[in-house]
Amino acid sequence: MKKLLASALLFCSLTATAGSLPEAPHLYVQGQAKLQVKPDRATIRMAINDQQMQVADAKRNVDAVMAKAIGIAKKFNIIEKDIHAEQLNVYRQNTYNRETNQQEFAGFRVTRTLNLTLSDVDKYPELLQALVEAGVNEFYDTQFSVAEHNNILKTVQKAAIKDAKLAAKELAKDFDVKLGKLYSVSFAPMDTPVVPFLRAQAKMMDAESSNVGNAYNTGYITIDAQVYAVYFID
Template identity: 25%
Template structure:
């Protein structure tokens, strides 16, 4: 009985290998959707950096300036959830020429500015309060999720249009999609902005423009496989 089952199993496997695998006619195409948006908010990272040869004094000076910066931010009526301390550090640095340690203290504040018309006032006030580093300014949209959805839909439409263009010359039609791969890479463009003028150089009676916000591109990339009919 076992011998007979073994023979049947071998016969079934032989028949299976002998059968031709049916290929499904299909086409693979890529699509890109792009939505251009004017940013309506910015994420700003600013830092107070102080140096000296006494760790306690360096930290104290740094704390005083950060306290002044935070008071100014609150005076700008920003919501408490729109600013936070991002990083705090106090590091020894050895001076090999003088053969002694110096200390470097830094504190970084991250600010979400939802009204770009306040940018100049905010940055000037922060510098006056003691901020001496602008680490990063990233422009973005408060409606990012909505625009990402629009970009994905445009990407699918472009993929289907490409497929229809290809098969139009061979007498076939594009059928249903069988696979969709999202190849989108999140990328947040850095801003283009002009250097902020000092209070001494600026003519306060003349409106100033220190930002060139421009547009940001919200992009989606997909790969789609369609059945050919």
């Protein structure tokens, strides 16, 4: 986990406001925290395509490449539940003949999709190269993620709560009022027209480079959280 950034948006209302805010004098604050983490999982979506005049021939070629791809996945320690090989789809292909102004049969296109989730991101470029060499001829996208996302989010939420507490104390001090009890807290903003006052935000530290192979850079994933709290003031 890298570089926790905390900042706060401050809301102040000394009179009654609409929505879920109390009628008594209060402070409405937002705490915020961010954490940059290096992804440790890569989900790759790809497909194997072949076109032949006979469906059986195209299917045979596609199935052969699929078998190779699954074998490669297992060599990269991708477990069964992270290998999703879909059933094949068959499409009739036609081409337009300009001389006859007719659509002519060009064969059958057979395709199968394959989704793999790699738990060792450092091996991502090696896996791609092996799949290409095996005959996989279409790649859709790759989604990078963090296996412990929920646990990290809890940590970030706690930091956001701490930030909201500090924001409330600082704002109360700046306005020479006494901070009272907590009225409400939520991870979603309240339905109120109050315009936020933004406190000076801490400068975000630069993330360390995360090169994966010579031609790939997975970068970092930002996990953030916000918490909204209302405090009474005296």
